[in-house]
Amino acid sequence: MNKNRLSLLFEKALSNNISDQEREELFLLLEEEGNNHEIEQLFEKARFSYVDEKPFFSEQETENLERSIIRKAQINHHKHQLRYRLLAMAAAIVLVIGIGIFFYLNTAKIHSLPQQRVVLNNIMPVKNKATLMLGNGKVVNLEEIERGEIKEGGVIIKKTGDGKLIYEAKANKEIKSNQISQNVLSTPRGGQYQLVLPDGSKVWLSAASSLLYPTDFEVEKRVVTLKGEAYFEIAKNQVRPFIVNANGAEIHVLGTSFLVSAYEDMKKNTTTLVEGKVRINAMLPDNKSNENAVTLKPGQQATVDVQTKRISMRQVDVNDVLAWKSGSLVFQGDNIRTVMKTIERWYDVDVVYAGDVSGETFIGTVSKFDSIEKLLNTIALTGGVHFKIEGRKVVVMK
Numbered sequence: 336m337n338k339n340r341l342s343l344l345f346e347k348a349l350s351n352n353i354s355d356q357e358r359e360e361l362f363l364l365l366e367e368e369g370n371n372h373e374i375e376q377l378f379e380k381a382r383f384s385y386v387d388e389k390p391f392f393s394e395q396e397t398e399n400l401e402r403s404i405i406r407k408a409q410i411n412h413h414k415h416q417l418r419y420r421l422l423a424m425a426a427a428i429v430l431v432i433g434i435g436i437f438f439y440l441n442t443a444k445i446h447s448l449p450q451q452r453v454v455l456n457n458i459m460p461v462k463n464k465a466t467l468m469l470g471n472g473k474v475v476n477l478e479e480i481e482r483g484e485i486k487e488g489g490v491i492i493k494k495t496g497d498g499k500l501i502y503e504a505k506a507n508k509e510i511k512s513n514q515i516s517q518n519v520l521s522t523p524r525g526g527q528y529q530l531v532l533p534d535g536s537k538v539w540l541s542a543a544s545s546l547l548y549p550t551d552f553e554v555e556k557r558v559v560t561l562k563g564e565a566y567f568e569i570a571k572n573q574v575r576p577f578i579v580n581a582n583g584a585e586i587h588v589l590g591t592s593f594l595v596s597a598y599e600d601m602k603k604n605t606t607t608l609v610e611g612k613v614r615i616n617a618m619l620p621d622n623k624s625n626e627n628a629v630t631l632k633p634g635q636q637a638t639v640d641v642q643t644k645r646i647s648m649r650q651v652d653v654n655d656v657l658a659w660k661s662g663s664l665v666f667q668g669d670n671i672r673t674v675m676k677t678i679e680r681w682y683d684v685d686v687v688y689a690g691d692v693s694g695e696t697f698i699g700t701v702s703k704f705d706s707i708e709k710l711l712n713t714i715a716l717t718g719g720v721h722f723k724i725e726g727r728k729v730v731v732m733k
Contacts, residue, residue, distance in 0.1 A: 458707040463498025465528035470516020488514030501531040521545040525683030535570040542680040564596040607636040617644035671695040
């Protein structure tokens, strides 16, 4: 390979000053074996300098190049360092050509990578939608209210136009205990919502989730119950601990930021600490605390086994765990069924399986604002699985 020629063509491509013949030559050079190091350097440089929105590869060329990179990584899957260097290179390619998402199929063998496309179905992902159940049992569809106020006992509930619910106590007025009621904020599949609790704590409620909380907290403690997933930023109060009950786990907080994932259809709950300190107990059937309690430090994640009540801990990248809050979904070697369960919640679809796909795992990042067609077509590029959409049902096939 002529390294100078590769560099020249690459620079011409970045400046959109490349002919069709030269672009085809560049494409072939990028696919050649034995030039991974040089290509990695070029894309790393491009990552910080490329600002033109126009991609220099066509969609078809991009897909072919992605498959080529995947194939190289699979052929060399015993060479650990090379494999992950190629993954980094693939991520750089995505940033440069503006595709927006990239998936890597981690299977034992891929001999050929046929193109598989899903049937066009423009199902869009999550948006701000939720219902609020008041203390008297009345259910309010928040999508139907652009903005406004709801009075609940001694509290004013404000609904903003950008998908946020804010609880405010009436100024200079003490709320009596008989005025306090329990509210429930619930998001459907394909929904999300932000909430500011009476103490000023902030909650980002994920899809297919619900949070039970009082319109004002007790003097001794602040207690909420979560089903599903939510990110919390807790207002500090040294004398009133904040407690989250979540599908068999009890999380004690003073003032901190953390994520809890506790869907009832999952076998394990996770709590990830961003800052501060939390203590986690696995609650026994008689509602007593398990002696196997752990205290997390920032960057640590605790996993509670719902059946055995055992708690394990590990270090994680909190940016990956919290990516959904800022618009992305990150998978780190997740099983295809775990990936599709997340897609079910975010896109409000039902997933069924035709054949055994249990051995397929994925590494990748996807924008949760893309259509489901774009997402599934990208996964299908790997060749390990492909999809068919029937209404709001997604069929996963080998």
